[in-house]
Amino acid sequence: MSAAQVASLSPEAVTIEERSPFQIVMTRFRRHRLAMVSLVVMTVIFIITILAPVIAPFEVQELSVNKYFVEWGTVDEETQRVHYLGTDQIGRDYFSRLIYAGRISLTIAIVSVIISELVGIIVGAVSGFFGGWIDSVLMRFVEFMLTIPLLPLLLIISSMLLRNEELIPIPEPVLNFMGNLLLLTPRDARNAVLIILILAGFGWLNAAQLMRGMVLSLREQTFVEASRSLGASNYRIIMRDMIPNAMAPIIVDGSLGLAGFVVLEAALAFLGFGIQDPIPTWGNMLAASQEFMLDRPWLPLVPGLPIFLCSLAFNYIGDGLRDALDPRLKL
Amino acid sequence: MTAFFIRRIFQMILVVLVSAVATYALLNLAPGGPLAGLRQQQQSARFQITEEDIARIRAYFELDLFLPYRFTRWLIGVPTGPVVIGGNEYFSDLVVGCRKPIESDILNAETGNYEIVITGCKEDVFMKDLVGRRSSRGILLGDFGLSWRILRDRPVSDLLLSRLSKTLQLIGLSTLLSLLIGVPLGVYSAVRQYSRFDYIFTSLAFMGSAMPTFFFGLLMIILFSLVPKEAGWPYVPSGLSESVRDYTIPIIGAVEAGSFKDRSLHILLPTAVLTIVNISFYSRFVRASMLEVMRQDYVRTARAKGLGERVVILKHALRNALIPFITIVVFTLPGLFSGALITESIFAWPGMGRLYLLALGDFDYPVAMAIFFILAILTVIATLMRDFLYTIADPRIRLS
Numbered sequence: 001m002s003a004a005q006v007a008s009l010s011p012e013a014v015t016i017e018e019r020s021p022f023q024i025v026m027t028r029f030r031r032h033r034l035a036m037v038s039l040v041v042m043t044v045i046f047i048i049t050i051l052a053p054v055i056a057p058f059e060v061q062e063l064s065v066n067k068y069f070v071e072w073g074t075v076d077e078e079t080q081r082v083h084y085l086g087t088d089q090i091g092r093d094y095f096s097r098l099i100y101a102g103r104i105s106l107t108i109a110i111v112s113v114i115i116s117e118l119v120g121i122i123v124g125a126v127s128g129f130f131g132g133w134i135d136s137v138l139m140r141f142v143e144f145m146l147t148i149p150l151l152p153l154l155l156i157i158s159s160m161l162l163r164n165e166e167l168i169p170i171p172e173p174v175l176n177f178m179g180n181l182l183l184l185t186p187r188d189a190r191n192a193v194l195i196i197l198i199l200a201g202f203g204w205l206n207a208a209q210l211m212r213g214m215v216l217s218l219r220e221q222t223f224v225e226a227s228r229s230l231g232a233s234n235y236r237i238i239m240r241d242m243i244p245n246a247m248a249p250i251i252v253d254g255s256l257g258l259a260g261f262v263v264l265e266a267a268l269a270f271l272g273f274g275i276q277d278p279i280p281t282w283g284n285m286l287a288a289s290q291e292f293m294l295d296r297p298w299l300p301l302v303p304g305l306p307i308f309l310c311s312l313a314f315n316y317i318g319d320g321l322r323d324a325l326d327p328r329l330k331l
Numbered sequence: 332m333t334a335f336f337i338r339r340i341f342q343m344i345l346v347v348l349v350s351a352v353a354t355y356a357l358l359n360l361a362p363g364g365p366l367a368g369l370r371q372q373q374q375s376a377r378f379q380i381t382e383e384d385i386a387r388i389r390a391y392f393e394l395d396l397f398l399p400y401r402f403t404r405w406l407i408g409v410p411t412g413p414v415v416i417g418g419n420e421y422f423s424d425l426v427v428g429c430r431k432p433i434e435s436d437i438l439n440a441e442t443g444n445y446e447i448v449i450t451g452c453k454e455d456v457f458m459k460d461l462v463g464r465r466s467s468r469g470i471l472l473g474d475f476g477l478s479w480r481i482l483r484d485r486p487v488s489d490l491l492l493s494r495l496s497k498t499l500q501l502i503g504l505s506t507l508l509s510l511l512i513g514v515p516l517g518v519y520s521a522v523r524q525y526s527r528f529d530y531i532f533t534s535l536a537f538m539g540s541a542m543p544t545f546f547f548g549l550l551m552i553i554l555f556s557l558v559p560k561e562a563g564w565p566y567v568p569s570g571l572s573e574s575v576r577d578y579t580i581p582i583i584g585a586v587e588a589g590s591f592k593d594r595s596l597h598i599l600l601p602t603a604v605l606t607i608v609n610i611s612f613y614s615r616f617v618r619a620s621m622l623e624v625m626r627q628d629y630v631r632t633a634r635a636k637g638l639g640e641r642v643v644i645l646k647h648a649l650r651n652a653l654i655p656f657i658t659i660v661v662f663t664l665p666g667l668f669s670g671a672l673i674t675e676s677i678f679a680w681p682g683m684g685r686l687y688l689l690a691l692g693d694f695d696y697p698v699a700m701a702i703f704f705i706l707a708i709l710t711v712i713a714t715l716m717r718d719f720l721y722t723i724a725d726p727r728i729r730l731s
Contacts, residue, residue, distance in 0.1 A: 144346060147710050149665050151672055152687060152703055159691045160357055263543045270545045271676060271688060290549060290677075297557040304546040312541040319537075 028324035035320025038313035045310065049103040053183065057081040058093035060100045060183075060280060067091045069296065085302055088285075089292060094302060101280035102306060104182050108196055108281075109261035111178075115200035117254045120207020125238050125246075127208065128215030139212065142205050151267070154198060158273045161194050168194065184279060191275050195268065199261050207253050214246030248325040252318055259314035266307045282307045332722075339718065343711045350707040351470070355402050358696045386430050386454075390464075392479065395456050396428035405476065405700075408469030412462035420459070428456035475701035480693045481686070487701045490686065497572055498682035502671060505602045506663050509609035516610065517617025518652075522644055524622060533618070539611025548604045548677035555600060567599050570679045601678040605671050616659060620652040627651070654724050661717045665709040 019027075030036055048055060058064075064076065064087055072086040072094075085094035127138040161167060170193050172186070179189035215238075218224060224241050232240070268274030269283025277284055285303035293300055389395045393404070403409055413423035429452040468474035475487035482490050520529045552569045559566040565582045568574060573594050579585045586593050624630065625648050633647045634640075672684035679685070683702060690698035 144349075147714055148350065149706055149710060152706060155672075155688070155691055156354065156357055156699065156703065259541060266543060267545055267673060271673065272692065286545065286549070293549065293553065293557065297553045297561070300546070300549040300553065304549060307543055308541070308546050311543060312538060315537065315541040 025324045029320050032316075032320035032323055034316045035323075038316040038320075041309065042313045042317070045102060045306070046106070048099055049106055052099045052103050056093075056096035056099055057084070058096040060092070060097055061278060062092065062096075064091040064093070069292070088288065097280040097285065098282075098303065098306070100183065101282050101285055101303070104184075104192060104275070104279065105262060105265055105282050105307075106310070107181055108192055108199070108265050109258050112196045112199040112203055112261045112265075113254050113257045115196065116203030116257065117207050117250055119200070119204035120253075121211050121243060121246075121250060123204065124208040124211025124213075125215050125242055128212035129219065129234065129238055129242065135212075138208070142208055145202065146205050146209075150202060154202065154264070154268060155271065155273050157201075158195065158198050158268055161198065162191065162273065162276070168197070170194075188279050191279060195265060195274060198268075199264060203257055203261065206257075207250055210249045210253055211246055214249060215242050218242055218245055252322045252325060255314055255318035255321055259311045259318065262307060262310045262314065336715075336719075339715055343715060346711050347704075347708055351406060351704055352402070354700055354703050354707075355405065358700060359398060359401065382431060390430070395430050400427045404466055404469075406469055407471050408467055408474065410458065410461060411464070411466050413458050423457065423459040425458040426455045427458050427461065430454040430456050470701065470704055476697040478695055478698050480695040481689060481698060487697050490698060491683070491701065491705075494681060494683050494686045497680060498675070498684065500598065501601055501605065501675070501680060501682060502663070504598065505605035505609060505671075508602070508606045509613055510660070512606070513610040513613030514617050514653075514656075517614035518621055518644070518649060520614065521618045521621035521625065532614075536611040536615050536618075539607060540615060542608070544604065544608055544671075544673045545677060547608065548601075548674055551600050551604055552677070568593075568596055569600050570597075572597050572681055601671075601674050601680050604677075605674050613656075613659065617652065617656060620655050621648060624648045624652040651725075654721065657720050657724060658717050661713045661720065662710075665706055665713055 058081060064070075064083075067074075067083075067087050068089055068091050070083055070087045072084060074083045074086065075081070076083065083093050083095065085098065088094055088097070123138060123142075127135045170190060174193060175186040175189050178184075178193050179186040182189055182192055184192065218241065224237060227237050227241050265274060265281065266283030266286065269281045270287045272287065274283055275281045277288065282303045286300055286307070289296075289299040289303060386395070393401050396404070400410065404411075410422075410427070413420040415421075431453040433451040433453055465477075467476035470476070473488075475491070477484050478487050478490055516532065520532045523529050555567045556569040557566075563581060565580050568578070568580075574586075574588045574597070577585065577588050580596075583596075586596065629651075630643060630648050633643045638647075672688060674680070675682045675684035676688055687699060687702045689695070690702070
């Protein structure tokens with residue numbers, strides 16, 4: 001087609017509608033049907049847990065005396081409130097505890113992911129950008145940490161920290177903030193903050209490696225050279241050129257990390273080294289149900305299914321995001 | 332090559348030492364520990380525990396020694412007393428610990444609570460006092476010391492050995508099975524990419540890898556043990572590695588406690604859980620790596636020169652696809668030892684993983700540290716083995 005022919009075509013024939021990168025990614029993400037379903041499911045779960053105080057018919061610690069393991073759907077005679085899923089071994093409403101637990105478990109996972117991705121971005125960017133001995137010290141450390149079997153180490157650390165809660169000083173405002181977020185007293189929130197610290201303390205390693213790899217390849221790109229020749233400072237190059245361009249793997253890693261953290265937090269609580277009983281989490285509710293499953297075989301499904309559902313949904317979302325952002329990405 | 336391995340071995344030693352120091356510090360720097368419950372008892376009227384008792388208990392746990400001495404005694408078994416050179420004893424009056432610390436309640440101005448703070452020492456422990464004290468030869472020399480709680484005063488190594496075979500059975504069997512099933516599944520799924528089989532299989536494997544082990548284990552117990560038992564169908568016993576008394580299962584018949592039949596029935600469920608989880612993990616990996624290799628030029632060349640599909644897949648593609656898989660398989664070695672913590676705990680399987688949980692929950696630090704230390708060594712060995720196997724599997728990789 002000659003230039004004259006192209007010029008004679010109407011503008012509609014040669015131009016396509018302009019779309020932002022975000023729109024392109026969203027279109028591709030929508031094509032992943034299971035990821036879309038997962039997104040809807042997770043949104044619903046989020047809304048339920050955010051509205052926990054409104055939806056839950058009972059208080060978290062409210063005991064219905066002499067009503068242990070009542071059937072699901074039982075109505076409380078005095079207040080006419082319904083035990084949608086029955087009560088647990090000491091008469092606490094299962095449904096209410098379940099959604100409060102969801103709030104705690106999901107918040108812990110989300111905050112841990114945010115912290116670990118942030119730390120990973122910073123460490124990875126610094127390590128990849130400056131190279132030299134900083135890079136080799138940081139990366140040897142990361143590699144070393146990644147080879148240690150994670151669960152046994154987490155168990156040691158959390159058993160130590162939870163027994164000596166005062167060991168790590170946590171500023172009062174943080175405790176108050178987390179307490180408000182989780183609807184716990186600041187004292188109980190300390191427990192959750194410690195778990196977040198433990199999870200995030202090991203979660204950043206992967207993100208750091210990913211970020212470093214991206215920075216190493218971006219460092220050689222012409223647009224970075226252009227920035228530098230325009231006199232941009234290191235800080236500006238890292239913040240404006242490196243980090244925005246390396247976000248794709250970090251976002252995918254984050255959404256897969258959510259799945260990992262939900263499961264890991266539940267696993268710690270399940271084994272008795274996570275958040276302890278009066279505070280509900282899916283993990284410790286599952287552990288408690290294990291004791292009574294001989295008589296009530298279906299009991300573990302109640303706290304177990306949400307864990308599985310969240311893990312699956314976050315994995316699908318991560319999968320969909322990877323396909324949408326960069327199909328060649330290996331994570 | 333030789334230089335590489337020598338350097339790696341030095342790195343290994345360093346890594347093992349660092350992890351030993353780290354675990355030791357982690358478990359011993361924190362307050363509380365084995366004496367946690369003692370203070371409450373001290374105040375109760377019925378059991379008067381005197382200062383002397385506490386000093387004795389502290390000495391039993393070596394808590395009366397300063398941390399560096401405690402650590403070197405644990406690591407390499409020194410010091411065991413004054414240094415004797417040519418008949419003369421040196422350092423015999425060196426203070427190595429405190430037998431009776433002075434504890435005072437001090438008001439913490441910030442929190443308003445009284446805290447117990449050690450302010451001094453009534454009675455020191457000298458180097459010469461260490462003579463005749465029992466001491467391990469050091470964990471580096473293979474002596475893990477004595478258990479504090481689980482099997483009081485028995486060597487930790489006895490405890491570990493008694494659990495080792497159970498873990499080996501469980502993990503060995505499930506690793507073998509998952510390799511035998513997972514690798515062919517992954518290969519087949521890659522070869523038949525986009526087929527119905529591939530579609531179903533990848534979705535199942537995806538769900539399998541998202542499934543938390545603890546929930547999966549409980550599901551298996553519900554589905555294959557509790558529900559069928561209630562319904563009067565044949566069921567699989569769950570929990571422990573063998574039953575305590577004889578029992579009868581419909582159709583299968585009477586089972587004698589401790590017999591081979593009994594033990595194989597008990598190993599069924601935990602093995603199934605570990606195997607299925609591993610299969611979804613292995614086969615996903617093999618499939619991805621197979622797909623990548625199948626796109627390579629040398630596979631096209633092999634096809635172009637007229638080789639059969641079988642030979643192309645098994646000899647040209649699979650062998651190359653398995654190279655990255657080595658990493659994963661080698662790291663089952665430390666996994667073998669830590670023994671699928673969660674699975675063992677769900678099925679009350681008396682293996683290493685459960686022992687580790689028990690030790691951590693029960694303040695039996697020598698046991699917990701021994702297991703973690705061995706784990707660190709195994710991990711390091713696995714890393715070395717991975718590098719070594721890489722060079723054998725793929726001569727293109729040169730280590731330097």
